[in-house]
Amino acid sequence: MTIHQAITAAATPSEQRFLDLYASVCGRLPGADVPAVRAWREEALDAFAAMGVPHRRVEAWKYTDLRALMTTVHPLGGIDGSEQVEVIASIGRALANIDSYRAVFAGGKFRADLSTIQGAPGISFAPLCSKLKSEADAGATLAALPLPERDIIAALSTAFATSGALISIAPGQKLDRPIHIIVIASGEANAYALRHAVTLGDGAEATIIETHVGAGAAQAWSYTALDIGKGATLKHARLTQSDAALHLASSTVTLGEGAIYEPTHAAIGGALTRSEGTIRFNGPNARTTYNAAILARGHSHVDFTLVVDHAAPHCESRELVKVVLDDRAKGVFQGKVAVQRGAQKTDGKQMANALLLSNDAEFDSKPELEIFADDVVCGHGATAGQLDEDLMFYLKSRGIPEAQARALLIAAFVGAALDTVDNEGLHAALDEKVAAWLAAK
Amino acid sequence: MLEIRDLRAEVDGKEILRGFNLTVPKGEVHAIMGPNGSGKSTLSYVLSGKEDYEVTGGSATWNGQDLLAMSPEERAQAGVFLAFQYPMEIPGVASLTFLRAAMNAHRKARGEAEISIPDFMRAVKTEAEKLSISMEMLKRPLNVGFSGGEKKRNEVLQMALLKPTLCLLDEMDSGLDIDAIRIAAEGVNRLRSPDTAVVVITHYQRLLNYIVPDVVHVMARGQVLRSGGKELALELEESGYASYDAEAA
Numbered sequence: 237m238t239i240h241q242a243i244t245a246a247a248t249p250s251e252q253r254f255l256d257l258y259a260s261v262c263g264r265l266p267g268a269d270v271p272a273v274r275a276w277r278e279e280a281l282d283a284f285a286a287m288g289v290p291h292r293r294v295e296a297w298k299y300t301d302l303r304a305l306m307t308t309v310h311p312l313g314g315i316d317g318s319e320q321v322e323v324i325a326s327i328g329r330a331l332a333n334i335d336s337y338r339a340v341f342a343g344g345k346f347r348a349d350l351s352t353i354q355g356a357p358g359i360s361f362a363p364l365c366s367k368l369k370s371e372a373d374a375g376a377t378l379a380a381l382p383l384p385e386r387d388i389i390a391a392l393s394t395a396f397a398t399s400g401a402l403i404s405i406a407p408g409q410k411l412d413r414p415i416h417i418i419v420i421a422s423g424e425a426n427a428y429a430l431r432h433a434v435t436l437g438d439g440a441e442a443t444i445i446e447t448h449v450g451a452g453a454a455q456a457w458s459y460t461a462l463d464i465g466k467g468a469t470l471k472h473a474r475l476t477q478s479d480a481a482l483h484l485a486s487s488t489v490t491l492g493e494g495a496i497y498e499p500t501h502a503a504i505g506g507a508l509t510r511s512e513g514t515i516r517f518n519g520p521n522a523r524t525t526y527n528a529a530i531l532a533r534g535h536s537h538v539d540f541t542l543v544v545d546h547a548a549p550h551c552e553s554r555e556l557v558k559v560v561l562d563d564r565a566k567g568v569f570q571g572k573v574a575v576q577r578g579a580q581k582t583d584g585k586q587m588a589n590a591l592l593l594s595n596d597a598e599f600d601s602k603p604e605l606e607i608f609a610d611d612v613v614c615g616h617g618a619t620a621g622q623l624d625e626d627l628m629f630y631l632k633s634r635g636i637p638e639a640q641a642r643a644l645l646i647a648a649f650v651g652a653a654l655d656t657v658d659n660e661g662l663h664a665a666l667d668e669k670v671a672a673w674l675a676a677k
Numbered sequence: 678m679l680e681i682r683d684l685r686a687e688v689d690g691k692e693i694l695r696g697f698n699l700t701v702p703k704g705e706v707h708a709i710m711g712p713n714g715s716g717k718s719t720l721s722y723v724l725s726g727k728e729d730y731e732v733t734g735g736s737a738t739w740n741g742q743d744l745l746a747m748s749p750e751e752r753a754q755a756g757v758f759l760a761f762q763y764p765m766e767i768p769g770v771a772s773l774t775f776l777r778a779a780m781n782a783h784r785k786a787r788g789e790a791e792i793s794i795p796d797f798m799r800a801v802k803t804e805a806e807k808l809s810i811s812m813e814m815l816k817r818p819l820n821v822g823f824s825g826g827e828k829k830r831n832e833v834l835q836m837a838l839l840k841p842t843l844c845l846l847d848e849m850d851s852g853l854d855i856d857a858i859r860i861a862a863e864g865v866n867r868l869r870s871p872d873t874a875v876v877v878i879t880h881y882q883r884l885l886n887y888i889v890p891d892v893v894h895v896m897a898r899g900q901v902l903r904s905g906g907k908e909l910a911l912e913l914e915e916s917g918y919a920s921y922d923a924e925a926a
């Protein structure tokens with residue numbers, strides 16, 4: 237603890253708030269009396285303190301000055317008591333109705349009573365908190381949950397984790413329906429921290445849907461590690477939706493040889509959403525298609541930051557990001573494609589398009605290519621523009637009213653990213669979410 | 678009746694329509710012929726309400742309704758339909774979605790309930806067949822990747838489903854071969870009725886063999902310079918527009 241104290245002594249008020257929060261809850265967090273758990277948390281807390289709360293002079297946070305944007309840290313939820321939640325009311329009927337194996341986390345706790353994933357064929361599932369009770373259990377579990385480097389969100393999510401989904405899908409297993417991880421940050425002014433880990437065995441096939449909703453001014457921090465085995469396929473949809481909540485999410489995805497990873501990320505609203513991730517090719521002939529959509533208005537600030545790390549040759553990555561911003565909303569896409577030495581025949585392409593519906597909206601895009609191999613094809617592009625007035629006129633000239641014409645064009649714009657979702661229920665639910673967002677103005 | 682009186686309009690401060698006059702009674706087909714740049718497309722855009730065009734004088738009414746005071750969607754709901762010279766491609770919006778939205782907007786304006794999906798599909802199928810448009814094509818985004826001819830037939834399909842009473846056809850024949858012109862023209866002819874007025878804008882006489890006009894007007898430099906019967910179109914085909922361009926200068 238001496239090193240720990242040395243760091244805290246230098247902390248600014250921004251860091252101190254988190255350190256104080258930890259000091260106030262550490263005795264009540266899951267596994268508080270298990271030394272391995274305590275060490276795991278404090279390693280993360282020390283990493284956090286060493287990095288500090290990032291601000292705009294930290295390159296990766298240039299457009300999202302967390303120090304300025306996050307001026308309070310709420311009390312940690314998910315420790316005592318249990319909150320009343322209604323899944324349908326929280327996430328909407330269309331999403332709730334998707335036929336799935338469901339894992340519900342509400343108020344920072346796993347809710348067995350609302351979940352259906354327990355005992356699902358081919359899926360081994362446990363909530364993280366259940367694995368933190370004994371030294372023996374914790375040792376094995378936490379060894380598989382290392383802390384990624386230089387990841388402030390992962391550090392916070394680890395230090396404060398009250399639960400999370402630990403999912404493992406056996407090699408060759410092809411799931412007959414998606415896994416739906418539902419995270420409801422329901423308390424008005426609480427912070428919630430979850431750490432999830434998913435492994436797909438070689439040749440397995442699965443679809444994972446994550447729905448994150450935040451009520452009021454909730455703060456949600458999460459870190460997800462996804463490991464996709466050789467020849468395995470993972471389709472992964474992630475929807476974040478809220479009005480005033482703050483979401484900090486980070487993920488690390490690793491792909492084995494020949495693996496396929498197809499993520500679709502959508503963020504609708506939210507006071508502040510930062511969703512960052514790394515997709516790393518560890519074996520050749522793997523590919524990923526990352527599609528993302530941001531819909532924001534009011535004073536929302538949504539930041540998608542992605543690193544695609546081509547650490548193996550012959551891999552393909554595609555990124556398509558569609559951003560719709562109204563009022564004073566701010567959207568950010570930082571996309572880095574890194575090609576390691578020896579990752580020949582890499583094919584990496586990235587495109588971000590923003591549709592600005594107001595003069596006060598702002599889109600910041602930072603594409604980055606870092607290439608250490610010579611035989612590669614990489615490219616990126618970014619555009620920002622307004623609704624096409626000629627298209628608007630064409631629709632109106634057929635009798636379609638202005639508002640509906642706008643909605644059709646905007647839905648079509650984000651549809652380029654969202655239409656790749658092949659689960660019909662999810663596709664319809666996303667369409668409905670977009671339509672509701674459009675109609676809310 | 679379409680009545681246009683001394684219509685003046687400019688774009689980017691440049692006057693394009695310079696005192697344009699035209700009267701088309703219901704039940705008639707009028708052709709407007711003129712050289713490139715004479716303002717034919719501008720006229721069609723001004724009548725349908727495109728924002729880039731500023732009307733600086735004159736009037737345009739359809740059955741007594743002041744078109745110039747209405748939004749583009751209100752004009753459409755009042756029966757005005759412009760078949761575009763260059764129909765737009767709308768990525769991400771399926772033709773069927775677009776058609777249904779347009780039909781329902783018209784029905785709503787008339788105080789009618791939305792069309793049911795089976796009724797809608799039946800109506801589309803019937804009209805699409807007549808125009809040799811496949812249903813497969815209509816599931817694709819509107820006009821995206823369509824050939825020039827397919828786009829024009831798609832315009833006629835929209836017209837057939839929306840049943841406008843004032844049809845403005847801007848160079849419907851451009852880029853079409855004879856067979857395609859015939860199919861599209863037949864579509865237009867099916868819409869002719871005692872309550873319908875049709876304005877056929879064209880550079881060439883050819884289309885008028887299929888959509889036979891009651892009156893032909895020669896337009897140059899933003900004005901109608903001469904009007905006559907359908908034989909005027911043949912005369913223009915012979916002599917060209919050079920004399921009109923010069924006269925107007």
Ligand SMILES: Nc1ncnc2c1ncn2[C@@H]1O[C@H](COP(=O)(O)OP(=O)(O)O)[C@@H](O)[C@H]1O
Pocket residue numbers: 688689693711712713714715716717718719720729
């Ligand atoms: N949006 C526009 N911006 C600038 N000039 C235009 C625009 N539309 C038309 N014009 C000009 O107006 C004149 C008439 O054009 P147009 O109406 O397209 O003629 P036509 O259809 O008879 O060929 C041309 O000189 C053209 O360059």
Ligand SMILES: [Mg+2]
Pocket residue numbers: 717718719762847848
């Ligand atoms: Mg023209």
